[in-house]
Amino acid sequence: MxxxxxxxxxxLLATGLVVIGACTPGDDDPTEIGVxxxxxxxxxxxxxxxxEDDDEKPVVYVARLGDEIFELDDQVAMxxxxxxxxxxxxxxxxxxALDAEDEDATPRDDGLLLGIGTVAPTAPHLVRVEVYAGSRxxxxxxLTLEPGADRWRIETSEPVEPEVLVGDE
Amino acid sequence: MTSDAGAEExxxxxxxxxxxxxxxxxxxVGRIRYALLGPPHIDRLxxxxxxxxxxxxxxxxxxxxxxxxxxxxxxxxxRVLLFLVVTLAPFLVMAPLVGPFVDxxxxxxxxxxxxxxxxxxxxxxxxxxxLRNLLLFPLAFGVLVVAxxxxxxxxxLVPAFVEDEDDLVPANARLSRTATLAGAxxxxxxxxxxxxxxxxxxxxxxAAVYVLGAISAWRVRSVARxxxxxxxxxxxxxxxxxxxxxxxxxVVLRAAQGFALFQFGFSLRAEGDPPWVLGGLILGNGLxxxxxxILAPRLRERVxxxxxxxxxxxxxxxxxxxxxxxxxRWTLIAAISVLGLSVSIGRRALDATIQRxxxxxxxxQVYAGLETRLELAWVSAAxxxxxxxxxxxxxxxxxxxxxxxxxxxxxxxHAGVGVFRPMPAMPMAxxxxxxxxxxAEHHFYDxxxxxxxxxxxxxxxGDPDALMSRDERIALxxxxxxxxxTLASAILRAVRSQxxxxxx
Numbered sequence: 001m002x003x004x005x006x007x008x009x010x011x012l013l014a015t016g017l018v019v020i021g022a023c024t025p026g027d028d029d030p031t032e033i034g035v036x037x038x039x040x041x042x043x044x045x046x047x048x049x050x051x052e053d054d055d056e057k058p059v060v061y062v063a064r065l066g067d068e069i070f071e072l073d074d075q076v077a078m079x080x081x082x083x084x085x086x087x088x089x090x091x092x093x094x095x096x097a098l099d100a101e102d103e104d105a106t107p108r109d110d111g112l113l114l115g116i117g118t119v120a121p122t123a124p125h126l127v128r129v130e131v132y133a134g135s136r137x138x139x140x141x142x143l144t145l146e147p148g149a150d151r152w153r154i155e156t157s158e159p160v161e162p163e164v165l166v167g168d169e
Numbered sequence: 170m171t172s173d174a175g176a177e178e179x180x181x182x183x184x185x186x187x188x189x190x191x192x193x194x195x196x197x198v199g200r201i202r203y204a205l206l207g208p209p210h211i212d213r214l215x216x217x218x219x220x221x222x223x224x225x226x227x228x229x230x231x232x233x234x235x236x237x238x239x240x241x242x243x244x245x246x247x248r249v250l251l252f253l254v255v256t257l258a259p260f261l262v263m264a265p266l267v268g269p270f271v272d273x274x275x276x277x278x279x280x281x282x283x284x285x286x287x288x289x290x291x292x293x294x295x296x297x298x299x300l301r302n303l304l305l306f307p308l309a310f311g312v313l314v315v316a317x318x319x320x321x322x323x324x325x326l327v328p329a330f331v332e333d334e335d336d337l338v339p340a341n342a343r344l345s346r347t348a349t350l351a352g353a354x355x356x357x358x359x360x361x362x363x364x365x366x367x368x369x370x371x372x373x374x375x376a377a378v379y380v381l382g383a384i385s386a387w388r389v390r391s392v393a394r395x396x397x398x399x400x401x402x403x404x405x406x407x408x409x410x411x412x413x414x415x416x417x418x419x420v421v422l423r424a425a426q427g428f429a430l431f432q433f434g435f436s437l438r439a440e441g442d443p444p445w446v447l448g449g450l451i452l453g454n455g456l457x458x459x460x461x462x463i464l465a466p467r468l469r470e471r472v473x474x475x476x477x478x479x480x481x482x483x484x485x486x487x488x489x490x491x492x493x494x495x496x497x498r499w500t501l502i503a504a505i506s507v508l509g510l511s512v513s514i515g516r517r518a519l520d521a522t523i524q525r526x527x528x529x530x531x532x533x534q535v536y537a538g539l540e541t542r543l544e545l546a547w548v549s550a551a552x553x554x555x556x557x558x559x560x561x562x563x564x565x566x567x568x569x570x571x572x573x574x575x576x577x578x579x580x581x582x583h584a585g586v587g588v589f590r591p592m593p594a595m596p597m598a599x600x601x602x603x604x605x606x607x608x609a610e611h612h613f614y615d616x617x618x619x620x621x622x623x624x625x626x627x628x629x630x631g632d633p634d635a636l637m638s639r640d641e642r643i644a645l646x647x648x649x650x651x652x653x654x655t656l657a658s659a660i661l662r663a664v665r666s667q668x669x670x671x672x673x
Contacts, residue, residue: 072244076303079239083301090241096441108443 033119035074037127037145037152039081042088044143044154045114045131049085057087059111061097065128065163068118087111094132106134115163119145130162138162205347210392211330211340217282217389218323218344220382222352224286227375228293228312229451230359233444234368235309236301242439243558248303249431250555252310253548259314260545278326278537279390285319286383293376297369317544325536326389337524338517339466345513346462349455406527411475414582415522416539418478420546421575422508422515425485425568426454427547429505432554432564440561446498453506461513468514469521477518481511482576489569496562504565598628602668606661614657615645621664630671636660 042062050057062078064070070078075090082088091097094115099108107113115130125145132138140162144155206212237245289312296308324341331340355378362371406412430450437447468477485508492504523539554564601624609617622633622642633642637660644650 069241069243072240072248073303075240075244076236079236080302087239089239090244091441092241092243092439093441096439098441100441108441 031121031123031125031147033121033125035070035077037119037125038070038074038116039078040145040152040154041116041119041127041129041143042078042114043082044157045112045129045141046082046086047112049082057085059087059089059107059109061089061091061107061111061113063091063094063097063113063115065115065117065130104134104136107132128160132162205343205350207340207343211327213385213389213392214323214326214330215344215347217382217385218348219351220378220385221286221319221323222348223355224289224293224375224378224382225316226352226355227359227362227371227378228289230356230363231296231300231368231372231375232309234300234363234371235305236303237305237309238438238444239301242435246435246555246558248306249435250552252306253431253552253555256310256314256317257545257548257552259318260541260548278322278329279386281322282319282326282386283383283390285315285322286379286386288315289319290376290379290383293372293379297372297376300368300372317548321537321540321544324540328536335524338469338521341520342462342466342517345516346459349459349462353455409526412522412527414579415474415478415519416542418482418575418579419515419519419543421572422481422485422512423543424546424550425508425572426512426550428550428554428571429508429564429568430454430554431551432557432559432568433501433505433561435555436559436561436564442498442561446501449498449502450505453502454509457506457509457511458513461510461517464510465514465517469517474518474522474525477514477521479576479580481515481518482572482579485511486569486572486576489565489572493562493566493569496565501561501565504568596628598624598630598668601627602661602664605664609654609657609661612654614652614654615648615650617657618642618652618660619646621661625664625667628668628671631664631667636663 042060046060047058060082062070069092070090079088079090089097089111094113097107097111097113098105113130113132115128115132117128119125119127125147127143127145129141129143130138131140140160142158142160144157145152146155202212206215292308292312292315296305296312299305299308323344327341327344328337331337359371359374362374433450434447437450465477468480472480485504488504488507492500557564557567559567601620605617605621605624608614608620618637619642622637625631625633625636633639641650645652
């Protein structure tokens with residue numbers, strides 16, 4: 001009788017541990033990636049912005065790497081967040097941001113072009129960013145994001161070999 | 170017309186030309202005023218339309234500072250399509266309602282115009298505070314819907330200001346010409362305000378101009394005569410082949426214009442073309458329209474209205490084909506300019522056709538219905554352009570193919586042949602039955618039955634006495650008796666069935 005009670009307790013305890021373990025978010029559970037994460041990524045590579053109202057705001061073009069697009073609401077939110085200091089413009093393709101008549105294929109209006117990848121939904125939350133200012137001024141970075149208690153933060157930023165955003169290799 | 174208006178009317182000179190003999194005795198300033206604004210009473214409508222154009226110029230320029238040009242075209246497309254579809258709804262609702270409202274309410278059309286100015290003033294003020302957020306879309310499309318309502322009411326009101334049937338074309342041409350000049354002048358001012366103070370302030374100035382427009386429209390209300398009630402002749406005239414053909418050709422041109430504006434507005438942005446190209450399209454369309462107001466009256470003196478439509482369709486199709494196969498920014502602008510010119514010439518040709526072949530249709534209710542169909546075509550084609558998501562060159566080729574097909578059908582129709590086979594003239598019985606069905610649609614049941622039974626007799630497909638005795642038919646024709654919708658529908662169905670059986 002005593003042995004069967006201890007067996008039952010052990011079984012209950014094991015079951016409880018399994019249930020608790022299943023309810024606890026693990027490293028493989030996907031995290032919702034909101035506009036805040038992408039705003040953080042974009043802000044990391046912005047040039048110096050306008051300080052006074054009369055200053056001309058630097059133009060920054062943002063394109064998605066891959067087939068996804070930013071939803072309209074998210075684009076408006078990001079534009080609004082940076083409205084005071086930067087002129088943020090979203091484009092569907094890299095070509096839409098470039099000055100076609102410039103041999104160096106620089107972004108229009110003396111701007112900067114950022115190509116933003118998709119933030120991985122599970123840890124580590126990696127995201128690739130291409131920073132393009134001309135055919136001779138292109139860089140790429142691999143960022144690791146970490147969700148904090150109330151906001152995302154950038155854990156690491158590692159330079160990587162840039163992909164060819166414009167033209168042929 | 171008011172009594173003092175009647176006194177003025179007695180002194181109104183002939184309006185058959187830009188400057189009449191009577192105007193020749195006026196001082197120089199008076200002659201220019203007359204050339205720009207026209208004779209008394211219609212000059213108030215001209216001024217009102219100029220104020221509308223000026224206000225619209227401020228609105229359009231302000232949009233350059235909107236968030237629409239900061240978001241990606243693909244992200245904006247669903248929202249634009251949604252609001253374009255929503256824009257369709259008022260026109261679908263308006264079409265059957267605006268006519269009775271216009272006819273029953275004294276000063277109905279000017280009242281609608283006043284309402285559109287006030288509504289746009291409010292919307293412009295709201296837009297000024299929401300130029301850089303998502304409320305831009307519903308507010309901007311609200312302005313679009315209200316502006317089109319103004320266009321419908323303004324076009325329907327013009328016949329109320331012309332006495333002679335020959336005056337409609339030059340009156341409309343002058344309205345458009347002077348308003349285009351006013352809009353161009355206002356646009357330069359709007360650009361200055363925008364450059365100095367931004368889009369929000371140019372919208373606020375536009376709101377003030379809209380209020381001025383409401384005041385000007387109020388002055389129109391005091392001189393607009395009550396529109397004559399519509400009788401069956403108006404609807405019967407509209408189904409005459411030349412009239413219905415002209416309406417169809419104009420619907421096509423308006424659809425092409427709506428398609429082009431939204432197709433290239435999106436594709437140029439998506440392909441990274443600089444903003445001046447889109448500005449060039451808008452300017453070219455406006456210049457083409459202005460040129461049309463000058464050319465059209467002169468064309469009408471030399472060729473028929475049908476030939477004017479032929480010229481409009483063939484020229485717009487030809488230039489679109491050139492641009493489609495040799496697409497550059499300049500050929501694109503040229504194609505849109507020619508399209509604007511064609512729409513303007515087509516408009517004058519439609520006015521001339523109606524005033525000559527459908528004079529009873531120059532009434533507010535019927536004219537408003539026509540105008541609504543044209544605006545529906547514009548919006549529907551715009552929806553298609555937004556939904557398709559094609560490159561500029563594909564859009565231009567599609568536009569060229571559409572215009573070319575319509576031009577071919579137009580030419581062959583008037584040459585008496587169909588597109589793929591010879592097209593025989595419509596049998597008299599079918600034409601009579603078509604007229605009867607049109608009469609019934611507009612609740613003229615007595616006349617509908619008389620004409621339908623005449624169609625049956627003409628065709629020899631059946632015995633009219635089997636459906637209604639001769640004495641009863643005579644009583645209907647003499648208006649000694651009346652029938653209801655149920656009987657009329659039953660008889661029309663029976664006649665249609667017997668005619669169709671004969672054809673098979």
